[in-house]
Amino acid sequence: MSQPHIGIIGAGLSGLRCADILLQNGARVTILEARERIGGRVHQSSVGSHVVDLGPNWIHGAGENPIMDIAKATGTIVHDPEGGNIKFSREGQLIDETVTSKVEGFVWTTISEAFEYSNRHGDSIPAEKSLFDFFGERVGQSDLSDTEKELALDASKLWGAYVGEPIEGQSLRFFRLEECVDGSNFVVASTYRRILEHVSKNAKANANIHLNSPVININAPERDDKSPTRHRVTVTTTTNKIYTFDEVVVTCPLGWLKQNTTAFTPGLPPRLLEAINNISYGRLEKVYITFPQAWWHNNTEKSTVFAQFLEPSYTPHHETAEWNQECLSMASLPSSTAHPTLLFYTYGESGAEIINSIAHLAPSSPEYTDTLIKTLEPFYSRLPGYDPTLADCIPSALLATQWQKDEYAGHGSYCNFQIGVAAADQDIECLRNGVGSGSARGLWFAGEHTAPFVALGTTTGAYWSGERIAREICEARGLQVVGAIGGVGDEQPSGGCK
Numbered sequence: 001m002s003q004p005h006i007g008i009i010g011a012g013l014s015g016l017r018c019a020d021i022l023l024q025n026g027a028r029v030t031i032l033e034a035r036e037r038i039g040g041r042v043h044q045s046s047v048g049s050h051v052v053d054l055g056p057n058w059i060h061g062a063g064e065n066p067i068m069d070i071a072k073a074t075g076t077i078v079h080d081p082e083g084g085n086i087k088f089s090r091e092g093q094l095i096d097e098t099v100t101s102k103v104e105g106f107v108w109t110t111i112s113e114a115f116e117y118s119n120r121h122g123d124s125i126p127a128e129k130s131l132f133d134f135f136g137e138r139v140g141q142s143d144l145s146d147t148e149k150e151l152a153l154d155a156s157k158l159w160g161a162y163v164g165e166p167i168e169g170q171s172l173r174f175f176r177l178e179e180c181v182d183g184s185n186f187v188v189a190s191t192y193r194r195i196l197e198h199v200s201k202n203a204k205a206n207a208n209i210h211l212n213s214p215v216i217n218i219n220a221p222e223r224d225d226k227s228p229t230r231h232r233v234t235v236t237t238t239t240n241k242i243y244t245f246d247e248v249v250v251t252c253p254l255g256w257l258k259q260n261t262t263a264f265t266p267g268l269p270p271r272l273l274e275a276i277n278n279i280s281y282g283r284l285e286k287v288y289i290t291f292p293q294a295w296w297h298n299n300t301e302k303s304t305v306f307a308q309f310l311e312p313s314y315t316p317h318h319e320t321a322e323w324n325q326e327c328l329s330m331a332s333l334p335s336s337t338a339h340p341t342l343l344f345y346t347y348g349e350s351g352a353e354i355i356n357s358i359a360h361l362a363p364s365s366p367e368y369t370d371t372l373i374k375t376l377e378p379f380y381s382r383l384p385g386y387d388p389t390l391a392d393c394i395p396s397a398l399l400a401t402q403w404q405k406d407e408y409a410g411h412g413s414y415c416n417f418q419i420g421v422a423a424a425d426q427d428i429e430c431l432r433n434g435v436g437s438g439s440a441r442g443l444w445f446a447g448e449h450t451a452p453f454v455a456l457g458t459t460t461g462a463y464w465s466g467e468r469i470a471r472e473i474c475e476a477r478g479l480q481v482v483g484a485i486g487g488v489g490d491e492q493p494s495g496g497c498k
Contacts, residue, residue, distance in 0.1 A: 003028050004477050007235055007243055009215050010251035011203070012040025013196070013459055014446045014466035018249055019203040021470035024483040029207040030243060032235060034214035034408045038200055041253070041409055042192045042459065047288040048397035050330075050339040053191050054286065055401075057343075060458045061181025066485070067195065067460045068186070074194035077337050078186040081328070083305040087155065088382055092314040095151065102144075103151045110138045110152075111159070118176035130419050131170040132156065154310035157324050161345040163416040163457070164282020166322050174417040174424040181454050187328070189337040192459070199463065213237045214408070218248060219265040220443035233442045247442040247477075249469050251462075254449040255281045255410015264443075269436030275427035279449060282457075284413040285351040287344040287372060287400040289380065293392040294331035294340035296383040305332045307383060315378035321349035325379050342380055355402050363399065372398045414457040415449040428456065432465070439476045444469045 004027050008015045011033035019029045037043070041055035059067050059078060071078050085104060087095045095103075114134050118125065135156045139149045159167045163178060170178075188195070203209065217236040224231070233248045252260070257276050261268060268276075297303045309325045317323040330341040346354055354375055361368040373395055380386070386393055403409045417424045432450040437443040446469040451461025471484045 004246040004473075004479075005030065005244075006473060007032065007233065007245035007248040008207075008251060009218070009235065009248065010034075010040060010447075011038040011200075011209060011211075012251060012447075012462060013042055013199055014448070014462040015040075015249070015251040016196075016200045016203050016466065017463045018251065018446055018466035018470045019207045020199070020201075021467055021481075021483050022473065023202050023206045025470075025474045025479045025481060027474070027477070027479065029203070030245070031203060031207050031209045032213040032215055032237065032243065033209065033211050036211050038204070038209065038211075039196050041403070041413075042196050044191050044193055045399060047341060047399040048290045050288075050290060050341055051191055051193075052288055052330075052341070052343075052399070053188065055403075056192065056459050057188050057286075059186045059188060060460065061454075062183035062186060063181045065181050065183070065460050066463055070195050070198050071186075071188065074198050076188060076192075076194045077190040077334055079189045079333050079337075080184050080186050081305050081332060083332055084303050085306045085308075086304055086383075087151070087308045087310060088312075088379075089151070090154065090311045090313045092309075092312065092378075092382055094382070094384075099148060099151065103148060103155050106142065106144065106148075106152050107155050110135055110156070113138065114172065114175050115179045118172060118174065122173050122176060125173040127171070127173055127422050128419050129172045130168055131159065131172050131175055132167045134172050134175075135167070151310065154324070155308065157311070157322060158308055158326050160322065160324070160347045161284065161326050164284035164347045164351075164413045165280065165416055165418065166348045169418045171417045171419050171421055171424065174421060177417050177424060177428070177453055177456055179454065180458060181460060187333065189333040195459075210237075213239075213241070215252075215263065217263055217265060218250065218443065220248060220437065220441040221266065223440055223442060231442060245442070247444065247473055249444045249446055249466075249473070251446045251466065253281075253408075253410040253412075253447060254279060254415050255412040256408065257410070259407075259410065271430055271435050272437065275430040275435075278421050278427045279424060279431070280416050280418040280421070281410060281412040282347065282414055282416045283351050283404055284345065284347045285355055285401045285403060287346060287354065287376060288330075288341055288398065289344070289372070289376060289395050290339065290341040290397045291392060291394070292340065292396055294329070294338075295385040295387075295390065295392045296342075296380075297329060297331040297340075298385070303332060304329050304383060307379075309379045309382070312378070317350065318353055321353050323350050325350075325376070327379070344376060344379070352404060355400065355404050358400060359402060359405050369395070369398055372400060416457065425453065428453070432468075438472075444473065
């Protein structure tokens with residue numbers, strides 16, 4: 001049998017891992033990447049003199065997780081953030097530590113209950129019922145005081161920073177699909193750089209990688225086993241360069257698929273199009289603000305690690321934008337990676353409003369800096385130790401991600417599941433299996449949106465999805481399958497299957 005030539009569209013973690021397995025098993029691999037670099041949404045930049053992740057900066061679930069294994073193998077520093085988590089009320093007042101602990105405990109207990117409830121009763125939960133509705137019910141049944149109930153509901157809304165959209169729209173029915181690999185979540189303190197280098201090593205050495213090659217058409221006709229002509233898939237880029245492959249793996253983000261369904265010839269099967277449209281795509285953004293010194297950090301167990309600003313009434317914003325904000329102190333990281341920076345996670349309409357305010361500005365311009373300071377100063381100025389007269393309290397550098405403005409990221413972050421979706425689990429399986437494509441057309445799909453249920457929306461999921469497709473292609477092509485760990489199931493921690 002001749003060596004199959006596999007085309008991979010996208011050089012993110014999914015595409016790179018797919019290439020790695022295919023190359024290990026004797027395939028010829030060509031990767032077409034739209035950007036001028038590899039890594040996709042795994043990418044670093046600098047805020048001042050500090051290197052930071054623009055895309056993922058967590059490893060979700062430290063259980064059986066290949067990304068955690070790679071982090072250990074490469075000397076990547078990871079950190080389970082512990083310490084002082086503080087909250088501010090609607091009026092901007094620091095909430096009592098005892099009340100904060102009580103509210104935080106209630107929120108995380110309710111999240112765990114929601115995962116279990118979604119797992120056990122998913123089929124009977126109305127499609128329009130949200131996670132916030134579930135919180136409302138649990139708050140009503142609790143023995144919290146009226147003030148604590150309000151704080152608990154306000155705090156629950158910051159789950160939006162996990163999925164990129166407000167909790168009011170989060171499907172309770174499919175909330176189970178947001179559950180991650182069992183175990184603690186870790187900040188990647190020294191960035192994903194070494195992890196990316198490890199995953200990409202084989203592809204960089206042995207695949208043909210074409211950068212600056214955005215794809216505009218994928219022609220994958222039905223395979224005709226009776227035809228004497230060899231079945232081929234052709235891919236056309238924006239420069240009208242045409243590549244010909246035996247199989248093609250599309251690892252583009254879900255948002256890109258949503259906006260480029262017409263790039264496929266013949267058109268994608270109706271069920272596959274339906275799945276692409278049904279699954280939602282989040283809008284998570286990050287804003288880094290670095291200072292000369294970490295004036296909020298006092299090197300004790302009570303130093304601020306996370307700060308949450310609940311339903312703020314003290315700063316103007318558009319009435320349709322949920323303006324809750326959360327920040328992580330990078331000064332709380334291990335000493336070799338710590339720096340005096342606050343990382344704000346912003347999402348949904350509030351993230352869109354912030355990004356729209358700076359999209360037309362050069363990051364080096366005073367207007368860019370002033371706009372971000374004006375937006376976030378009402379929050380960080382409430383942290384302990386702030387004094388506007390001190391130089392250490394004046395930001396020295398700022399950097400905001402703009403994934404919503406990035407066409408190759410699909411103008412967003414990663415998949416999630418909003419109210420109204422009726423069969424999200426089947427939609428994911430449809431994308432994963434490439435209903436009406438796959439071996440029938442030589443057209444395969446991978447990416448975080450096709451991952452096992454326990455890893456959707458994560459780097460682990462992207463990695464696993466690339467490996468899975470490579471294994472399936474090897475099996476379809478009669479190649480040996482080495483280097484892959486085997487199938488990862490959809491069982492989830494709260495489902496009682498692990």
